[in-house]
Structures are given as structure tokens and as C-alpha cells.
Amino acid sequence: MKRMLAAVATLCAGAAQAMTDAELKSVVERRLSGDRTGACFAVAVIDDEIARTYVCANAKDAGRIDSKTAFELGSVTKTLTATLFADLMAQGKVSLEAPLASLLPKGTKVPTFQGKPILLKHIVTHTSGLPSLPSRLPLKDPANPYADLDEKTLLESLADVKLEQAPGSRFEYSNFGMMLLSAGIARRAGVDFETLLDRRLFTPLGMEGAYVNERPDTVRVATGHLPNGQPTSAWTFATNLAGVGGVHATLDDMVRYVEAGLGRRKSSITPAVQRTLRPIETPSGQRMGMSWMLTPLVGRTVHVHEGGTGGFTSLVALDVQQRRGVVVLSDTALLSLNGLGSLGMHLLDASVPPGEPRKVVAADPALMDALVGHYELTGGLKLRLGRKGNALEIQAEGQPAFELGYDSAGDFFPLAFDAVLRPKRLEGGGYGFTWIQLGAESEARRVDAQ
Structure with a gap:
């Protein structure tokens, strides 16, 4: 049911004109x-x-x-x-x-x-x-x-x-x-x-x-x-x-x-x-x-x-x-x-970009390989990311594995339910991710050697 819009950055330009x-x-x-x-x-x-x-x-x-x-x-x-x-x-x-x-x-x-x-x-x-x-x-x-x-x-x-x-x-x-x-x-x-x-x-x-x-x-x-x-x-x-x-x-x-x-x-x-x-x-x-x-x-x-x-x-x-x-x-x-x-x-206000459609695209194999591994979400849930042919799949501990798609915004997403896996480049090298589901965001911590 939530949430509200986050603050919009101040941009330069005039207000939008009346539309047909x-x-x-x-x-x-x-x-x-x-x-x-x-x-x-x-x-x-x-x-x-x-x-x-x-x-x-x-x-x-x-x-x-x-x-x-x-x-x-x-x-x-x-x-x-x-x-x-x-x-x-x-x-x-x-x-x-x-x-x-x-x-x-x-x-x-x-x-x-x-x-x-x-x-x-x-x-x-x-x-x-x-x-x-x-x-x-x-x-x-x-x-x-x-x-x-x-x-x-x-x-x-x-x-x-x-x-x-x-x-x-x-x-x-x-x-x-x-x-x-x-x-x-x-x-x-x-x-x-x-x-x-x-x-x-x-x-x-x-x-x-x-x-x-x-x-x-x-x-x-x-x-x-x-x-x-x-x-x-x-x-x-x-x-x-x-x-x-x-x-x-x-x-x-x-x-x-x-x-x-x-x-x-x-x-x-x-x-x-x-x-x-x-x-x-x-x-x-x-x-x-x-x-x-x-x-x-x-x-x-x-x-x-x-x-x-x-x-x-x-x-x-x-x-x-x-x-x-x-x-x-x-x-x-x-x-x-x-x-x-x-x-x-x-x-x-027309100076704010309207956003783009999210279209299904192929993920970079190198990105998928870099994400493969075992993780723990904030709150303790353990997850595994693995390769499934040309795709990535996610599996929570004690649950079945689900194939992930990838879109033009750079997010992975389960094909079977509503959630988002957002890759994040780490300061020390490698990748982690943010898991977004039911309006909540959880950071994933890698628990295996990359």
C-alpha cells in the first residue's frame, strides 16, 4: 500500500504547458x-x-x-x-x-x-x-x-x-x-x-x-x-x-x-x-x-x-x-x-524525464557470473544465485529455485512472482545486490568466497 514519492531533484526549466x-x-x-x-x-x-x-x-x-x-x-x-x-x-x-x-x-x-x-x-x-x-x-x-x-x-x-x-x-x-x-x-x-x-x-x-x-x-x-x-x-x-x-x-x-x-x-x-x-x-x-x-x-x-x-x-x-x-x-x-x-x-513539469519502458533484454554473462554465489539478506534469509543456461536463478533456503529475467533498466526479476534483484557494484570489487519485494528493500551480504 505504500509508498510515497521521494523528493524530486531540483531541475531547471519552466512548467509544462497545457496538453491535448x-x-x-x-x-x-x-x-x-x-x-x-x-x-x-x-x-x-x-x-x-x-x-x-x-x-x-x-x-x-x-x-x-x-x-x-x-x-x-x-x-x-x-x-x-x-x-x-x-x-x-x-x-x-x-x-x-x-x-x-x-x-x-x-x-x-x-x-x-x-x-x-x-x-x-x-x-x-x-x-x-x-x-x-x-x-x-x-x-x-x-x-x-x-x-x-x-x-x-x-x-x-x-x-x-x-x-x-x-x-x-x-x-x-x-x-x-x-x-x-x-x-x-x-x-x-x-x-x-x-x-x-x-x-x-x-x-x-x-x-x-x-x-x-x-x-x-x-x-x-x-x-x-x-x-x-x-x-x-x-x-x-x-x-x-x-x-x-x-x-x-x-x-x-x-x-x-x-x-x-x-x-x-x-x-x-x-x-x-x-x-x-x-x-x-x-x-x-x-x-x-x-x-x-x-x-x-x-x-x-x-x-x-x-x-x-x-x-x-x-x-x-x-x-x-x-x-x-x-x-x-x-x-x-x-x-x-x-x-x-x-x-x-x-x-x-516537462523538465523532469518521464522514464522509459522496461523491456526484456539479455543480461551480460559476465555480470551473471559475478553474481553467482551464496548470500544472506538483512533479517537472515539465505539465498543462492546460480546459472541456469543463459539465465540466472535464485533459490531461498528450503524453497524451490526460480528463473530470473533481466530488463533494460538493469534489474533482474523473478519470472514467477513480484520482486526485483538490483545488482550493485561493490567498492572493493565484485557485485552484491539489493532485493526489493512487497515494498521493502534488503541488502544482500555475500557469505561465500567470490
């Missing part, structure tokens, strides 16, 4: 056509005019997505949750300075650090000190990891937490914290989270295809895919915990949402959307709005959030200064491949 549909399609095709993932993108640029396009890596998949297709938004949902929170703030029902405990059932054990409580501003800036995931997450199906988590188990997990530093002092992305906020604001509003979204956000903005668990008849849900092109399971959430990543939406739904953030669509919820964009200061030094990353781009600051589930990737970016916004929705999980950031930033 045809111009946008050309840019997206240049980024995606022939990509080894087989992904399809729904993309919009919101300016004085709105440009839209639907592009697939393979021309044969052209009908896979369209204007009626709803995508899993993953963590972009957190900005919608923040909007509901800002709306409750405007009603005088919550405050950024209120403790997290104020939104939870009476008697809930909430951790503190040396008497300092977790405040709600710490939740929306990911500085609460809470871990990424609850300790008691019942992971019955790794392909649908949140399906069996309920509010009772979530709160029991909160009692397990021991804070290591004062809330607000360090940025640490926490899905756990946002699930607590999701349940808490539903509790404060007196309705379930999906009903709250529909009444206060979706209906005022005309987001007719957006939903959590109750899909409107007017839309069809996209099938998610792994980066190897294989279909994968949808992610599901208990309704009141869905504010962490459980919203589905069409491209036009997200266009309307971005229009509100830019002040281009007036509605009863527009002030709350815009309120989430204001900076919140914490001792951590991390620049954040309410669930928005504040990211430098060519001398100005833009608001960005990326999201990902098992089979989807999303990006929403707003350049408030230029009154320009971008939405990119993909029916394929791409976070392990650096997500959608380059394309999104290019569409905000």
Missing part, C-alpha cells in the same frame, strides 16, 4: 509501450483544460481499461481520509492537537512516551511512532493481507506498542496509524466509513464511480496484475479500516477530486480538500500536509501521494502554484519498479 488528449497519449505511450509488465495506465492532466488518455503496454490489451473502470487506489486513499478529518475539524468535532485516544473507545490502551501522547497531527504526518503494521495482523492470505483484520484486533495491537521516541520526532510511515484514524473518524461521525465518504466527499464532488465495498452499477472493477503480467487477487478491507487504502475510483472520479484541491471545482467539501494541503510542522523535519508529501520541484513545492496494492499502483500530484494536477492509475503493481513518480512529475 493526443499530446498526453503520446507522452504516456513513450513511457509505457512495450514495457515488460504489460501494465495499462489511465492518466489525466488537470489544467485550464483536462487531458485524458488510456494506454496499455501491449496494443492487444487496449480494451482492458476505460472511463468506466474503477482502480484500487491503495494509499492515495489516505488523502481522502485526511479530507474527512479536515471536514470534521471544520465542524468543530476534532482537532489536530487532540490526542489519538480521543477518537478511540473509552478504555483503549494507547501508548505514550515519557508522558507525551500521540496527537492526531502525528497520525496524519506519519510521525506517531507507531509501526507500519499492527502486531496482530491475521495474515491468512498474503495476496489479500488486510481482509481478516477487524477493529477489535486493531485496538488490541495498539496495546502491544511501546514507543521508542516522542511522538512527532521522527517520520515513519504507518498504515497502522491511518487505520486507527479511519475507524476513529467514522466513530466520531456516527456512521460507517463508506457512508461518510459517500455523503461528505463522493456525492458533493460527483465522484459517482468511487466506493469501498459497495460497487456502483455504473462501473466495473479492473483486474489487478503483478509486474510479471499475471492477474492477482483484489485487496479487501473491513469498512471502517478502509481509510488506509481501500477506496476504488475511476479516472474521472480522481479528476474531480484534484479539481477540488486546486480550487477548480466548488463544492461543500472543497474547503476541506484544500485544508489538507496546508503544511504541518513537527520536530521530525519531514515536510507534510495532512497525508500529503510536500515535494520540491523546480523551485516550488508540489503535493504528492503514491499508492499501491497487490495489483495496482496510483499517483496523485497537485501543483497548487501552477494550478495543475496529475492523476495516474495503473492496473499493475509497480512500486517495486519505482512506481509512477517520474511520469507524474514530468506531467507537472
Whole structure:
């Protein structure tokens, strides 16, 4: 479900000009056509005019997505949750300075650090000190990891937490914290989270295809895919915990949402959307709005959030200064491949390269030979890399071996599941690698003589 876009290096050049549909399609095709993932993108640029396009890596998949297709938004949902929170703030029902405990059932054990409580501003800036995931997450199906988590188990997990530093002092992305906020604001509003979204956000903005668990008849849900092109399971959430990543939406739904953030669509919820964009200061030094990353781009600051589930990737970016916004929705999980950031930033400012499609190419035999050996990942998992004819294969201790492909970006990847092996030249000579899987990166340490 995570992660957000890393800070973009400052470049020189002016902001991108307004686009036509045809111009946008050309840019997206240049980024995606022939990509080894087989992904399809729904993309919009919101300016004085709105440009839209639907592009697939393979021309044969052209009908896979369209204007009626709803995508899993993953963590972009957190900005919608923040909007509901800002709306409750405007009603005088919550405050950024209120403790997290104020939104939870009476008697809930909430951790503190040396008497300092977790405040709600710490939740929306990911500085609460809470871990990424609850300790008691019942992971019955790794392909649908949140399906069996309920509010009772979530709160029991909160009692397990021991804070290591004062809330607000360090940025640490926490899905756990946002699930607590999701349940808490539903509790404060007196309705379930999906009903709250529909009444206060979706209906005022005309987001007719957006939903959590109750899909409107007017839309069809996209099938998610792994980066190897294989279909994968949808992610599901208990309704009141869905504010962490459980919203589905069409491209036009997200266009309307971005229009509100830019002040281009007036509605009863527009002030709350815009309120989430204001900076919140914490001792951590991390620049954040309410669930928005504040990211430098060519001398100005833009608001960005990326999201990902098992089979989807999303990006929403707003350049408030230029009154320009971008939405990119993909029916394929791409976070392990650096997500959608380059394309999104290019569409905000043409000076940022849009990225290139990853195409399958032959790996240098000398590189493969240099990687052959035994390794140990951070955390202790032991791996073996070996040659299999003209390819490399990887085998974890006690598991079968899997053949690796190689792409034009210089990464190896398993043909059978979603992960990336990124070779790294070592200072003393030879090669090591970084293993990227499920959004986490682990360094591999060679444990044999090269």
C-alpha cells in the first residue's frame, strides 16, 4: 500500500504547458509501450483544460481499461481520509492537537512516551511512532493481507506498542496509524466509513464511480496484475479500516477530486480538500500536509501521494502554484519498479524525464557470473544465485529455485512472482545486490568466497 514519492531533484526549466488528449497519449505511450509488465495506465492532466488518455503496454490489451473502470487506489486513499478529518475539524468535532485516544473507545490502551501522547497531527504526518503494521495482523492470505483484520484486533495491537521516541520526532510511515484514524473518524461521525465518504466527499464532488465495498452499477472493477503480467487477487478491507487504502475510483472520479484541491471545482467539501494541503510542522523535519508529501520541484513545492496494492499502483500530484494536477492509475503493481513518480512529475513539469519502458533484454554473462554465489539478506534469509543456461536463478533456503529475467533498466526479476534483484557494484570489487519485494528493500551480504 505504500509508498510515497521521494523528493524530486531540483531541475531547471519552466512548467509544462497545457496538453491535448493526443499530446498526453503520446507522452504516456513513450513511457509505457512495450514495457515488460504489460501494465495499462489511465492518466489525466488537470489544467485550464483536462487531458485524458488510456494506454496499455501491449496494443492487444487496449480494451482492458476505460472511463468506466474503477482502480484500487491503495494509499492515495489516505488523502481522502485526511479530507474527512479536515471536514470534521471544520465542524468543530476534532482537532489536530487532540490526542489519538480521543477518537478511540473509552478504555483503549494507547501508548505514550515519557508522558507525551500521540496527537492526531502525528497520525496524519506519519510521525506517531507507531509501526507500519499492527502486531496482530491475521495474515491468512498474503495476496489479500488486510481482509481478516477487524477493529477489535486493531485496538488490541495498539496495546502491544511501546514507543521508542516522542511522538512527532521522527517520520515513519504507518498504515497502522491511518487505520486507527479511519475507524476513529467514522466513530466520531456516527456512521460507517463508506457512508461518510459517500455523503461528505463522493456525492458533493460527483465522484459517482468511487466506493469501498459497495460497487456502483455504473462501473466495473479492473483486474489487478503483478509486474510479471499475471492477474492477482483484489485487496479487501473491513469498512471502517478502509481509510488506509481501500477506496476504488475511476479516472474521472480522481479528476474531480484534484479539481477540488486546486480550487477548480466548488463544492461543500472543497474547503476541506484544500485544508489538507496546508503544511504541518513537527520536530521530525519531514515536510507534510495532512497525508500529503510536500515535494520540491523546480523551485516550488508540489503535493504528492503514491499508492499501491497487490495489483495496482496510483499517483496523485497537485501543483497548487501552477494550478495543475496529475492523476495516474495503473492496473499493475509497480512500486517495486519505482512506481509512477517520474511520469507524474514530468506531467507537472516537462523538465523532469518521464522514464522509459522496461523491456526484456539479455543480461551480460559476465555480470551473471559475478553474481553467482551464496548470500544472506538483512533479517537472515539465505539465498543462492546460480546459472541456469543463459539465465540466472535464485533459490531461498528450503524453497524451490526460480528463473530470473533481466530488463533494460538493469534489474533482474523473478519470472514467477513480484520482486526485483538490483545488482550493485561493490567498492572493493565484485557485485552484491539489493532485493526489493512487497515494498521493502534488503541488502544482500555475500557469505561465500567470490
